Amino acid sequence: MTGSSLPSIVILGGGSAGWMVAAALSRFLPAQRRITLIESDEIGAVGVGEATIPQIRLFNQHLGIDENAFLKATAGTFKLGIEFVGWGAPHDRYIHAFGQIGRSLGLLPFHHYWLRARARGVADDLWDHSASAVAARSGRFAPDPGRPGLPSGLAWAYQFDASLYARLLRQHAEANGVTRIEGRMTHATRDPDSGDIQSLALDGGRSVAGDLFIDCTGFRALLIGDTLAAPFDDWSRHLPCDRALAVPTASVGAPDPFTRATARAAGWQWRIPLQHRTGNGLVYSSAFMDDDEAASTLLANVEGRPLADPRPIRFTTGKRRAQWTRNCVAIGLSAGFLEPLESTSIHLIQSAISRLLALMPAGRAQDDEAAEFNRQADAEWQSVRDFLILHYHLNGRDEPFWRDRRAAAIPDSLSRRIALFRSSGRLFREGDELFTEVGWLQVMLGQGVVPQGFNPLAGEPSDQALSEFLKLTRHHAGAVARAMPTHADYLHRHCATDQRKAS
Numbered sequence: 001m002t003g004s005s006l007p008s009i010v011i012l013g014g015g016s017a018g019w020m021v022a023a024a025l026s027r028f029l030p031a032q033r034r035i036t037l038i039e040s041d042e043i044g045a046v047g048v049g050e051a052t053i054p055q056i057r058l059f060n061q062h063l064g065i066d067e068n069a070f071l072k073a074t075a076g077t078f079k080l081g082i083e084f085v086g087w088g089a090p091h092d093r094y095i096h097a098f099g100q101i102g103r104s105l106g107l108l109p110f111h112h113y114w115l116r117a118r119a120r121g122v123a124d125d126l127w128d129h130s131a132s133a134v135a136a137r138s139g140r141f142a143p144d145p146g147r148p149g150l151p152s153g154l155a156w157a158y159q160f161d162a163s164l165y166a167r168l169l170r171q172h173a174e175a176n177g178v179t180r181i182e183g184r185m186t187h188a189t190r191d192p193d194s195g196d197i198q199s200l201a202l203d204g205g206r207s208v209a210g211d212l213f214i215d216c217t218g219f220r221a222l223l224i225g226d227t228l229a230a231p232f233d234d235w236s237r238h239l240p241c242d243r244a245l246a247v248p249t250a251s252v253g254a255p256d257p258f259t260r261a262t263a264r265a266a267g268w269q270w271r272i273p274l275q276h277r278t279g280n281g282l283v284y285s286s287a288f289m290d291d292d293e294a295a296s297t298l299l300a301n302v303e304g305r306p307l308a309d310p311r312p313i314r315f316t317t318g319k320r321r322a323q324w325t326r327n328c329v330a331i332g333l334s335a336g337f338l339e340p341l342e343s344t345s346i347h348l349i350q351s352a353i354s355r356l357l358a359l360m361p362a363g364r365a366q367d368d369e370a371a372e373f374n375r376q377a378d379a380e381w382q383s384v385r386d387f388l389i390l391h392y393h394l395n396g397r398d399e400p401f402w403r404d405r406r407a408a409a410i411p412d413s414l415s416r417r418i419a420l421f422r423s424s425g426r427l428f429r430e431g432d433e434l435f436t437e438v439g440w441l442q443v444m445l446g447q448g449v450v451p452q453g454f455n456p457l458a459g460e461p462s463d464q465a466l467s468e469f470l471k472l473t474r475h476h477a478g479a480v481a482r483a484m485p486t487h488a489d490y491l492h493r494h495c496a497t498d499q500r501k502a503s
């Protein structure tokens with residue numbers, strides 16, 4: 001141990017993960033701790049990662065980052081959900097909207113009432129009952145649409161330039177006392193007895209010692225992988241996409257307040273509108289599509305002028321079996337990777353930080369703390385993985401890649417969930433899992449699972465009371481959305497970025 005009873009912490013890597021860790025630890029650990037971040041400008045960060053889920057709002061709030069100032073600094077936009085195009089069948093579309101759909105009555109979730117109306121042939125579009133979905137469809141946004149009385153049911157996240165976010169977090173971290181060292185790590189020295197990491201050697205002959213090391217070196221995984229050889233669980237049999245091409249394009253029209261994920265012949269394409277440009281990319285399986293075809297597919301399907309050549313990224317889906325190994329905790333891409341279909345990577349960084357804070361060792365890292373961290377991480381990653389598999393499994397497309405995905409075996413937990421929903425419309429959120437019942441509901445219905453029943457408790461209101469209730473929730477969602485300005489107006493008035501500073 002160096003100094004106080006708190007470990008001195010060395011963060012290796014200054015991408016989004018490294019600076020999120022540095023900003024959060026420097027904000028929440030007592031002042032006597034020592035936090036150092038080492039990053040190499042020469043190596044740089046992965047440079048993708050623009051869409052998020054609503055939990056990021058909490059992270060920023062805890063750091064004291066004002067929403068409008070954040071969007072201004074990161075050229076960001078608001079995000080009310082993800083629109084999925086062509087997943088059920090080539091021209092189908094549905095949105096996984098954030099927030100509530102309708103309103104539960106007593107113990108029973110709203111969708112059972114909607115399913116009852118559907119069984120009678122009188123249900124309208126489920127998403128008409130979601131303020132987020134209606135606002136997304138009509139290009140509107142405001143955090144507080146001013147409808148006192150009833151909760152709006154809205155929830156939102158952001159789309160932003162991740163490198164500008166890292167820059168903003170760096171300012172916070174350095175203001176809170178984090179020491180930044182510019183340099184390239186050449187090797188790590190380990191204690192010959194315990195096997196723990198003792199220090200990191202940098203180019204130029206420098207060395208940085210510490211008690212707890214956070215590996216934020218991205219796909220390189222220099223500490224958890226190269227140094228400690230922690231095993232990697234490969235999940236590509238479930239999620240076989242292994243490559244991505246990313247290309248920014250000039251904006252065309254006002255930015256939509258949602259991310260779009262469009263299925264393509266052997267993968268899917270993202271579209272993420274920012275204030276100053278649009279992020280695009282194709283995630284694909286190299287077993288079903290070669291790189292040239294991927295590049296032409298991507299470029300044929302972007303809306304604006306490409307601002308750079310498409311950038312290739314290779315990955316293996318999966319995670320480190322023990323993300324906390326010895327005195328090293330892997331956070332970010334070094335911990336593992338799940339494709340960005342539901343924009344979960346930055347969230348997984350955020351939740352790893354919360355776990356680390358909850359399990360911060362008093363001195364030398366203990367096995368019990370590491371074991372609990374790893375148990376919680378496993379459960380979280382597996383449930384996100386299952387949610388992603390769901391999209392592929394329920395596809396209604398006809399290309400070889402998609403036929404292969406439909407036929408592939410899925411985890412038992414996922415089969416059980418789909419079967420229960422199909423037979424009775426019932427959905428349950430397990431433990432602390434990330435996605436809510438409303439999230440599972442939208443993907444299942446959106447991709448064609450038609451429940452054969454609903455909870456019999458929804459049979460109680462009379463037909464007339466049921467239709468009045470549905471009318472009310474639909475009216476409310478529409479009224480919330482109509483009370484908003486357009487998304488572009490809201491951004492312009494409250495969060496307009498300085499285009500010269502944005503990349």
Ligand SMILES: Cc1cc2nc3c(=O)[nH]c(=O)nc-3n(C[C@H](O)[C@H](O)[C@H](O)COP(=O)(O)OP(=O)(O)OC[C@H]3O[C@@H](n4cnc5c(N)ncnc54)[C@H](O)[C@@H]3O)c2cc1C
Pocket residue numbers: 012013014015016017018038039040041043044045046047048049050051052162183184185186216217218219220222244246281313315331332333334340343344345346347
């Ligand atoms: C194709 C793709 C699309 C994605 N889209 C999304 C998305 O929409 N939403 C989302 O939430 N996430 C997304 N992600 C994930 C997101 O990009 C990452 O989770 C996030 O950026 C964190 O990356 P990182 O900091 O772990 O790694 P990196 O950004 O790669 O940072 C690694 C850091 O380590 C440093 N480093 C490496 N080697 C050394 C060395 N020897 N010495 C010193 N420093 C070193 C580098 O300089 C850099 O600072 C996407 C990822 C990919 C691949």
